[in-house]
Amino acid sequence: MVWIPFWSKKPDDKASAPTSDTPAKCPVDHSKFAKKSQEPAKCPVDHDKLDPTTKMPYNLSATNKVPGQKLDLPTERTLSSIPRGDEESAGVWEYPSPQQMLNAMVRKGHKDTPEADVPAMVDVHNFLNEGAWVEILKWEKKYEEESGKAPRLLRFTGRPNELSPRARMLQWMGLIYPSKYGGPPPFDRHDWTVLRYDSAGEKREVRYVIDYYAGPPENGFPTFFLDVRPALDSVASVRDRSELWSKSVWEKALGHGGRQE
Structure with missing residues (x-):
């Protein structure tokens, strides 16, 4: 598990983190999506219109404001350092612009999202993704050295309402040894599918599990713990x-x- 203080960002980063004393947490309240009727639960999103690599709509607006929006939010998207797809020609992943982030949150029902906080939310989102990729590269280092080819991120899935087996185990251990393992569960979980090349040059898909934990604020900035590891679904x-x-x-x-x- 790696500790990532948000204040360790480079000095030239433009967006600033929220300075509230409230512990860091995922900006999306996923509990609001639970259906409380007696009807069989079903996903409200038309998956036929989703990008399979991101589980987000293809037509998520990058420039249009939401109804009632008061502030002008940036519409420029930032390039990540994370290679995308299975070919070099695919380039790198792009992070959502603040306007896209607000549009997505409003679309999911979060109409009370503070507009002024959205750029900081995007900044934290990007910062954590970069940190997760750095940890994945540590795991992939020996395979990259063997094959001579760098890994690439094929796709990812957010699973905020599902505890990973390790996170669940840590919660159980916290009940028995609260002084050592006690603490809140992760505020988010992602599964990332990475393209790996073996020594023979063959492509293999490897799933990584990432648990995001909130740490205590330091110097007025939030801190985070990332637990990044390959899923136990293959011999390798x-x-x-x-x-x-x-x-x-x-x-x-x-x-x-x-x-x-």
Whole structure:
């Protein structure tokens, strides 16, 4: 698990984080989407019109204001450092503009979203994604060295209402050992599917699980913990996680720090 203080951003970053004392959390209240009628639950989104790589609508407006919008929000999108798709020609992923972010949140029912806070929400969103990709690159380093080809992000899925097995286990352990493991559950979860090249040059899809935890504010800025690891759904991923765990235990036994996961 890696700790990421938001105030560690580069000095030239334009947007600033909210300065509230309220602990950091996902800006979207996903509980509002739960259907409370007796009818069978179903997704209100037409999936035929969704981009399969992002689970977002193809036609999400980048420039149009929402009804009643008072502030002019930036419409420019920022390029990430994350390679997109399965070919170099696909370029990199683009982050949503503040206007797109507001449009998406209003579309999902969050009409009371403070317009002035949206640029900071986008900034935190981008910052955490970059941090998650850095952690994935650490896991993928040996495969990149073997193949000579860098990994790429194929697609991602947000699963905010689903605790990962590890997050669930930590919550259980918190009930038994609250002084060591006690704490709130992650405020968000993503599953990222990464394209990996093996030593023979063959392509393989690897799923990563990312749990996002809120930390205590520092210097008026929020802090976050990212738990990034390959999902235990393949022999290679089980081996990678076992090797990292055994290496960490061995280094601690020898009195070395070791990388935290």
